[in-house]
Amino acid sequence: MKRIVVTLVGIGALAGVIGTTAPVSGQSDSQAAPIYGIKLPQGYRDWRLISVKQLTGKQLTGAGGELKQLRAELGNDLAIKAFREGTLPFPDGAIIAALHWNEESSDFDNQALAAGFPKLGLQSSFAGSAVNVQFMVKDSNKYAASGGWGFADFTNGKPGNEALHEKCFPCHVPAKDKDYVFTRYAPTP
Amino acid sequence: MKRIVVTLVGIGALAGVIGTTAPVSGQSDSQAAPIYGIKLPQGYRDWRLISVKQLTGKQLTGAGGELKQLRAELGNDLAIKAFREGTLPFPDGAIIAALHWNEESSDFDNQALAAGFPKLGLQSSFAGSAVNVQFMVKDSNKYAASGGWGFADFTNGKPGNEALHEKCFPCHVPAKDKDYVFTRYAPTP
Numbered sequence A, B: 001m002k003r004i005v006v007t008l009v010g011i012g013a014l015a016g017v018i019g020t021t022a023p024v025s026g027q028s029d030s031q032a033a034p035i036y037g038i039k040l041p042q043g044y045r046d047w048r049l050i051s052v053k054q055l056t057g058k059q060l061t062g063a064g065g066e067l068k069q070l071r072a073e074l075g076n077d078l079a080i081k082a083f084r085e086g087t088l089p090f091p092d093g094a095i096i097a098a099l100h101w102n103e104e105s106s107d108f109d110n111q112a113l114a115a116g117f118p119k120l121g122l123q124s125s126f127a128g129s130a131v132n133v134q135f136m137v138k139d140s141n142k143y144a145a146s147g148g149w150g151f152a153d154f155t156n157g158k159p160g161n162e163a164l165h166e167k168c169f170p171c172h173v174p175a176k177d178k179d180y181v182f183t184r185y186a187p188t189p
Helices: A077-085 A107-116 A161-164 A168-178 B077-085 B108-115 B164-167 B168-178
Strands: A003-010 A017-024 A047-059 A066-075 A096-104 A123-138 A149-155 B003-010 B017-024 B048-058 B067-075 B095-105 B123-138 B149-155
Touching: A003 A077, A017 B108, A047 A077, A047 A096, A047 A149, A047 B048, A066 A123, A077 B077, A096 A107, A107 A123, A107 B168, A149 A161, A149 A168, A161 A168, A168 B108, A168 B149, B003 B149, B048 B095, B067 B077, B067 B123, B077 B095, B095 B108, B108 B123, B149 B164, B164 B168
Parallel strands: none
Antiparallel strands: A003 A017, A047 A066, A047 B123, A066 A096, A096 A123, A123 A149, A123 B048, B003 B017, B048 B067, B067 B095, B095 B123, B123 B149
């Protein structure tokens, strides 16, 4: 399978990001997600917001313990445009990023809420330590065998193993009618 | 008190936003937040992500019922730069937006999680219907009486009343050491 590099150029202080996807060779496998050959896109932390999520349950690693995460779904320009216009399937070049953090809380924050809004029992939590980041990269030719999407998962900048990446596409099959994307674009408050 | 208009120009498909703050007169009060005279900034939905939060408790309105919100904190370019560089106090012109949604869940999403990760009891929730959006606008001269920050709260594009806006600054006083800002910049996963 050919490998790809996703090159994203951040423009100074602007949030604008120009993305290109081009097949290359001779790159080290160790930086690319297995199966799909996707490298960590530069600048994704500055992409625009699609939506926000919470995930709770047991740890995905099977190591035990409770999982409680806050998550942000960000999109490159092609993805944001498609979400807003309701375009399905997503166009080639669209990339969706899912940033995952451990959900943490602060006594300091909650005491301030209690002082400001007594009797309401408000509790706040926020995105604490980083967990991982996942990507869906649309390329209808290259990834024809997985609904036109390539999948990638990185922890501390390093891709997960092949067994992990084999789980991505089957999990997204139930959302086939939405081009395999579960995420909804959050309305503007 | 002088009123201000926060003008933000989105540049085509780019996420870049250029903001200017200029005093004007002759505008209708009905569109500006009381006390601080802040109008709804255009383009804030495209600002870059600072962090993600959850808020739970009873309804803030006092109307009863449980509150469960997912929230995103976004910043204009000056705010993002200050967060990343740890600049305190924030520079004049920095604006922080807090977008609040009702937290909702979907059986469809949770069934897909259950199929993909049996035995982990995963539950997902997401930003559902819009609740309101709040802003902190830094202008150390104009808002000297409130720590250099102006506050604004909008629901469906309309500012809240004066009583609501009187609560903003006192609630932020405990965070004086962080220039009255509770939000922490989420690390890059």
